[in-house]
Amino acid sequence: MEWQGWFTLGLCVAILTLLITTRIGPHLIMLGALTILSATGILSSADALSGFSNSGLITVAGMFVVAAGMHASGAIDLLVNTLLGRPKTPRAALNRMFWPIAFLSSFLNNTPVVATMIPAIYGWSRKIGISPSKLMIPLSYTAILGGTVTLIGTSTNLIVNGQYQTLTGEPGFSLFSITAVGLPVAIVGFLFMWLAFPKLLPDRQQGQVFSNLREFTLEVSIDSDGPLVGKTIEQAGLRHLQRIYLVEIERGGTALAVVAPDEVLQGNDRLVFAGDTDAISDLLRIKGIVPSMDGDQTFVERHPERRLVEAVVSPHCTAIGYAIRDARFRARYGAAVLAVARNGERIKGNLGSIILQAGDTLLLEARPAFVTRQRYNKDFLLINDLNTEAPRHERAYVAWLILVGVVTAASFEAITMLNAALIGAGLMVMTGCCSASQAEKSLDLTVILTIAASFALGMALEKTGVAKYLAANIVDLSGGRPWLLLILTYVAISILTEVITNNAAALLMLPIVLEITEKADLNNVPFVFAIMMAASASFATPLGYQTNMMVYGPGEYRFSDFLRAGIPMNIVTAVVTITVLLIGWPLTRNG
Numbered sequence: 001m002e003w004q005g006w007f008t009l010g011l012c013v014a015i016l017t018l019l020i021t022t023r024i025g026p027h028l029i030m031l032g033a034l035t036i037l038s039a040t041g042i043l044s045s046a047d048a049l050s051g052f053s054n055s056g057l058i059t060v061a062g063m064f065v066v067a068a069g070m071h072a073s074g075a076i077d078l079l080v081n082t083l084l085g086r087p088k089t090p091r092a093a094l095n096r097m098f099w100p101i102a103f104l105s106s107f108l109n110n111t112p113v114v115a116t117m118i119p120a121i122y123g124w125s126r127k128i129g130i131s132p133s134k135l136m137i138p139l140s141y142t143a144i145l146g147g148t149v150t151l152i153g154t155s156t157n158l159i160v161n162g163q164y165q166t167l168t169g170e171p172g173f174s175l176f177s178i179t180a181v182g183l184p185v186a187i188v189g190f191l192f193m194w195l196a197f198p199k200l201l202p203d204r205q206q207g208q209v210f211s212n213l214r215e216f217t218l219e220v221s222i223d224s225d226g227p228l229v230g231k232t233i234e235q236a237g238l239r240h241l242q243r244i245y246l247v248e249i250e251r252g253g254t255a256l257a258v259v260a261p262d263e264v265l266q267g268n269d270r271l272v273f274a275g276d277t278d279a280i281s282d283l284l285r286i287k288g289i290v291p292s293m294d295g296d297q298t299f300v301e302r303h304p305e306r307r308l309v310e311a312v313v314s315p316h317c318t319a320i321g322y323a324i325r326d327a328r329f330r331a332r333y334g335a336a337v338l339a340v341a342r343n344g345e346r347i348k349g350n351l352g353s354i355i356l357q358a359g360d361t362l363l364l365e366a367r368p369a370f371v372t373r374q375r376y377n378k379d380f381l382l383i384n385d386l387n388t389e390a391p392r393h394e395r396a397y398v399a400w401l402i403l404v405g406v407v408t409a410a411s412f413e414a415i416t417m418l419n420a421a422l423i424g425a426g427l428m429v430m431t432g433c434c435s436a437s438q439a440e441k442s443l444d445l446t447v448i449l450t451i452a453a454s455f456a457l458g459m460a461l462e463k464t465g466v467a468k469y470l471a472a473n474i475v476d477l478s479g480g481r482p483w484l485l486l487i488l489t490y491v492a493i494s495i496l497t498e499v500i501t502n503n504a505a506a507l508l509m510l511p512i513v514l515e516i517t518e519k520a521d522l523n524n525v526p527f528v529f530a531i532m533m534a535a536s537a538s539f540a541t542p543l544g545y546q547t548n549m550m551v552y553g554p555g556e557y558r559f560s561d562f563l564r565a566g567i568p569m570n571i572v573t574a575v576v577t578i579t580v581l582l583i584g585w586p587l588t589r590n591g
Contacts, residue, residue, distance in 0.1 A: 002465070005465045007042065008037070008042060008460045008464045008466050009466050011457075011460075015029055015030070015504075027449040030450050033453065033456065033457055034456040034457075037457070042460055042463075042464060043459060047456070048456045050456070051451065051452035051456055054166065055162050055416075055417075056161055057158075057448065057455075058418055059162075059417050060109065060158050060159065060448070061421075061425075061448060062418070062422045062424060063421050063425075064442045064443050065428055065439045065443070066108065066406065066421065066428055067113065067442065068428065068438050068439055068441075069433035070399050070400075070433075072433060073392045073393070073395040073396045073398065073399040073433040073434065074392065074396045075396040075403075076104065076113075076117070077120070077285060077287075083099075084097065084100075089130075090198040091194055091198055093134070094135070094194050095194065097135065098142050098190050101113065101117060101146060102149070102186055102190070103146065104146065105142070105144075105145075106150045106153045107150060107153065107407050108403070109154065110147040110153065110547055113143050114547040121136070132555055132556075133201060133203060133555045133557065134198065136554050137197070137548075137551060137562070138193055138201075139551055140551045141193060145185065145189045148181070148186065149178070149179055149182040150175055150176060150178065150182070151174070155451065156502050156536050157536070158417075159451050159454075159455075160532050161173050163507060163511075174411075175407070180580070181529050181577060181580050185576045185580070188573075189572060189576075196568065197565060200564050200565045201564075202557075217273075217341070217354075218272070218351070219291075219338075219352075220271050220284070220290065221268055222267055222268060225267075226290075228265050228287075228288035229266065229267045231264070232263060232265070233260070233262070236265060237286070238271075239261045246259050246271060248272045250270040250272065272351070284308075284338075287391075291336065291365060308364070309335070309363075309366045309370060310362070312359065312362075313358055313362065314358065314379055317358070318379065321356070324337050324340075324351060324352050324353070325353065327356065333366075333379070334367055334369070335365065335366035335367075335370050337351070338365055339351075339362070340354050340362055341360070342357065342359070342361075395433045402424055402433065405424070450503060450504065457504075458511050462511035462515075466512075468519070482520070483587065485522070485527075486530060486578060489509070489527055490533070490534045491534075493506065493509050493530070493531055493535055494534040496508065496509065497534065497538040502535040502538055505535050509531060513530075513531060521588065522589065523586055523587055526587060530577065534574075537574070537577070539569040540563060540566035540567045540569075540570050541562055
């Protein structure tokens with residue numbers, strides 16, 4: 001190798017060291033590497049920036065928006081509420097949870113799926129009396145397993161496919177090319193979780209976690225044309241809510257202070273709840289629940305871009321001393337009061353009759369411009385945009401139709417996966433399944449930058465001869481035995497994925513593995529599938545995969561919990577993957 005090769009190899013070592021030992025964001029490290037490779041002339045500017053135009057990266061971005069449309073329309077809530085039910089044991093809960101989430105993760109990027117499901121599964125676990133720590137790791141692992149079933153289930157598969165096309169000039173893989181490997185792995189992985197996880201995972205009840213949060217008083221109404229009319233409190237799912245409870249029902253001027261679970265809801269019933277902010281956000285996502293109508297207090301029509309905002313009343317606020325219904329809040333501030341907390345406790349009485357005081361914390365429904373305006377006046381001391389918009393329940397079936405259409409078109413190769421993702425993203429916004437702002441926020445910039453910059457490093461390894469050098473040594477180590485090469489490929493990527501990001505590990509190893517298969521005259525398809533599976537099947541630490549880190553806090557886990565559950569999962573998935581690849585694909589080109 002010439003100096004460029006040794007320099008690139010040293011840069012790889014430095015990158016791995018920084019990713020493992022520091023808290024610097026992976027996107028910053030990868031962008032730094034891209035800058036160095038371009039500035040030293042090892043890569044031309046076109047090669048260094050090629051990742052930003054890669055079809056795999058743009059497909060990932062499109063699928064983020066499709067997932068945002070599924071969440072914003074309540075389409076995922078529809079699936080959860082229909083299928084989860086009320087299981088009695090952790091094993092029954094795992095069975096109910098696995099199949100719908102694995103299905104969603106097969107066709108939607110699993111990161112937004114897990115982000116959407118964490119509050120839903122958390123609330124459901126508390127409702128059925130099972131500790132969240134029994135279900136949060138399985139939630140992440142289920143999304144990971146589901147993501148391996150199709151090419152669009154995880155960003156790793158998409159970007160490996162995109163880089164494979166770039167490096168080989170081959171047309172790449174179809175939507176279900178990897179299903180023959182991913183589906184057996186997902187089924188065996190589920191069986192292992194079902195058998196072992198009830199004993200392997202801790203039982204950490206979180207009864208006191210929310211005891212010190214602010215308790216709001218909230219009034220909502222039952223939509224007279226909604227699906228809750230005629231249902232009992234129990235049937236409507238309002239009996240066993242967590243962190244929020246039903247205080248009373250006001251009907252025809254009469255208050256029902258003791259609400260029985262068999263009380264039948266009627267149109268325009270006013271329900272008074274007490275609870276914390278996150279619980280109120282979840283409550284307002286229920287179809288058939290609308291903010292209480294009280295004169296000027298609430299918007300007559302709910303605009304899709306309105307969101308929840310927390311505001312603390314300033315001593316200079318002009319609404320102090322007025323009852324909420326008399327303060328003409330909507331006309332004065334362009335916002336409606338949904339809930340009030342005072343000194344961390346709920347306030348008794350009708351919401352509209354509460355007289356505002358300095359220091360009251362208000363939960364408001366407001367347009368995005370409200371936050372910007374209030375930062376420049378003295379009415380409120382604190383503004384906290386909760387970034388929560390009301391779901392568009394009437395668009396739920398439209399969102400499902402778009403998703404099914406995207407998957408079908410890509411499956412039959414009527415259009416490319418890139419075009420399917422872009423069309424799906426556009427339709428989600430155009431049909432109102434999600435707003436333009438929600439679509440923009442769904443694009444995880446750090447993930448996109450990390451992926452795009454990682455392409456440059458992979459290309460440098462290939463162009464400077466580092467990939468050939470490493471490939472020759474690995475082939476020599478294996479003694480030319482194809483099955484051993486396959487195992488070494490899987491193990492190397494699996495170890496890398498646990499200590500650096502899965503996308504970086506895959507893009508780092510792909511050019512090396514392609515050189516190995518070229519040098520040894522092997523069929524590269526099973527080796528590329530091994531890269532996809534090993535990079536995605538990251539269970540042993542919370543560091544290797546983003547969804548593991550996302551459930552770390554809600555499940556109150558320790559690092560050792562992931563080791564206890566994840567190492568056996570890594571072994572199980574590795575054995576199944578390698579076995580299926582050895583049986584299903586010839587390793588030699590003429591085999």
